[in-house]
Amino acid sequence: MRWTIWQKLDRWARLSTPFVLGLMLAIVAVLPWPLPGAPPVTPALPLAAVYYWTLQRDDVLPPPAVFFLGLTQDLLGGAPVGLNALVLLLASALVQLRRGPLARQPFVVTWWGYAVLAALAEVALWAFGSLYFLVPLAPQPFLVQYLLGVCLYPPLSLLFAGVQRVVVGRA
Amino acid sequence: MARIPGPPLKESLPLKAILRRFVFMAFVGAAVALMLVGKIETVVVEELRMRATDAITPILDFLSRPVAGFAGAVESLDELASLRSENARLREENERLIHWQLLARRLEGENQSLRDLLRLKPGPPARHIAARVVADTGGAFARSVLVNAGTLDGVRQKQSVLSSEGLVGRVVQVGRRSARVLLITDLNSRVPVVVGDRRLHAILSGTNGDRPVLRYFVGDDTVADGDFVMTSGQGGMFPPGLPIGTVARASAESDDAAEVVPLIDWHRLEFVRIVDFSGGLVSESGALR
Numbered sequence: 001m002r003w004t005i006w007q008k009l010d011r012w013a014r015l016s017t018p019f020v021l022g023l024m025l026a027i028v029a030v031l032p033w034p035l036p037g038a039p040p041v042t043p044a045l046p047l048a049a050v051y052y053w054t055l056q057r058d059d060v061l062p063p064p065a066v067f068f069l070g071l072t073q074d075l076l077g078g079a080p081v082g083l084n085a086l087v088l089l090l091a092s093a094l095v096q097l098r099r100g101p102l103a104r105q106p107f108v109v110t111w112w113g114y115a116v117l118a119a120l121a122e123v124a125l126w127a128f129g130s131l132y133f134l135v136p137l138a139p140q141p142f143l144v145q146y147l148l149g150v151c152l153y154p155p156l157s158l159l160f161a162g163v164q165r166v167v168v169g170r171a
Numbered sequence: 172m173a174r175i176p177g178p179p180l181k182e183s184l185p186l187k188a189i190l191r192r193f194v195f196m197a198f199v200g201a202a203v204a205l206m207l208v209g210k211i212e213t214v215v216v217e218e219l220r221m222r223a224t225d226a227i228t229p230i231l232d233f234l235s236r237p238v239a240g241f242a243g244a245v246e247s248l249d250e251l252a253s254l255r256s257e258n259a260r261l262r263e264e265n266e267r268l269i270h271w272q273l274l275a276r277r278l279e280g281e282n283q284s285l286r287d288l289l290r291l292k293p294g295p296p297a298r299h300i301a302a303r304v305v306a307d308t309g310g311a312f313a314r315s316v317l318v319n320a321g322t323l324d325g326v327r328q329k330q331s332v333l334s335s336e337g338l339v340g341r342v343v344q345v346g347r348r349s350a351r352v353l354l355i356t357d358l359n360s361r362v363p364v365v366v367g368d369r370r371l372h373a374i375l376s377g378t379n380g381d382r383p384v385l386r387y388f389v390g391d392d393t394v395a396d397g398d399f400v401m402t403s404g405q406g407g408m409f410p411p412g413l414p415i416g417t418v419a420r421a422s423a424e425s426d427d428a429a430e431v432v433p434l435i436d437w438h439r440l441e442f443v444r445i446v447d448f449s450g451g452l453v454s455e456s457g458a459l460r
Contacts, residue, residue: 027227027230027234030231030308030317031231031235031238031305031306031307032235032238032242032304032305032306032316032441033242041311042311062194063191063195063197064194067198067201071205072223075220075223075224076224076227077312077313078308079311079312079313080206080209080312081205081206081216081219081220082202082203082204082206082209083202083312085201085202085205086199086206089195089198089199089202090199125311126311129311129312132206132210133312135358137311137312137379138311138378138380141311141379145311
């Protein structure tokens with residue numbers, strides 16, 4: 001079957017939507033959100049994107065895309081450049097390993113899977129960050145970031161599922 | 172023929188999977204390399220960071236407006252709940268402030284006449300640049316904010332940043348349309364300050380927490396809870412007399428650190444003033460004027 005140029009463009013646009021959405025989430029995360037009583041944090045929204053898409057359609061976020069999502073997060077936030085890129089790549093590899101059993105589970109199970117992955121990711125961020133700055137960083141912001149990320153996963157996964165059904169699914 | 176013992180060959184991986192693995196390893200390597208470069212050659216990576224944030228500032232500027240509106244709504248709901256107690260508190264504070272106002276007026280007049288008497292040279296006039304906070308960057312790793320003013324607006328590195336309440340921090344990176352402000356709570360922030368009526372000199376150093384700490388007191392001086400902290404102007408980085416906060420938990424036993432509660436409510440930081448201190452004591456080249 002030969003594809004016309006428009007069909008190719010259409011497919012390309014559909015398949016790149018998850019990546020563009022991930023970039024937008026990285027930007028949204030650094031906006032000055034009001035969180036009374038909490039330290040300023042940047043929730044790990046791109047991690048949710050990496051987790052969801054690696055589980056459901058691992059062809060739409062290949063390693064280069066994951067790397068650039070992390071890099072965007074690093075450049076916009078104050079994290080050491082390369083840190084989030086590294087942690088996101090490792091997280092995507094970890095999800096790849098458990099992909100088979102997890103992908104077809106009910107939502108609660110995948111949510112729980114995300115909670116475990118996000119915990120590992122925050123611990124890795126804290127550990128690598130402390131190593132980088134050569135001082136133990138305050139753990140509290142990481143904890144707040146983690147809880148926020150886990151709470152935001154259900155609405156985000158709804159968004160991703162919608163995008164998967166309407167945009168990506170037909171490509 | 173006997174088979175050669177050895178590790179069993181993996182089921183032949185499709186070429187795609189091998190390629191994917193290779194690409195994965197390459198990008199992991201790139202991430203680690205970037206971190207190392209950032210640690211050794213900070214300037215290069217920070218330049219890259221500024222370019223990226225500069226490019227994305229218009230988007231952040233656009234998006235941060237509704238977020239600020241949302242923040243306002245949340246806040247007014249919050250305030251509604253505590254209206255009565257807040258009112259009582261403000262009444263009490265007002266009484267106290269009227270007393271201070273009288274005192275300030277008297278001191279101002281006295282100060283002016285003493286200055287006239289001494290022919291004291293007034294400090295250099297400062298120019299202010301107003302800017303909006305468009306991103307609350309950093310979080311767990313650093314305390315910094317991004318504002319929507321850059322070199323085009325006259326913002327330069329090391330300028331002091333104030334809010335209506337007190338000192339926010341200083342400009343550490345400038346792009347054309349944006350600048351990154353290192354908050355006084357950041358791990359890398361050091362501000363020379365004077366504390367209390369006795370004007371004890373110390374360094375206010377950030378911890379990435381909400382409360383920076385006072386270090387390096389001269390001599391065996393001690394501070395008390397509630398002592399006022401403001402910039403000393405030493406080192407020429409900040410102009411003298413900018414209000415910062417009050418001392419809390421002065422008697423930290425472990426070392427000479429006392430915590431300071433900043434005057435600024437970090438959750439309400441929406442607009443800032445960047446003070447152009449270019450007429451200051453230290454010129455661009457670092458030489459004393």
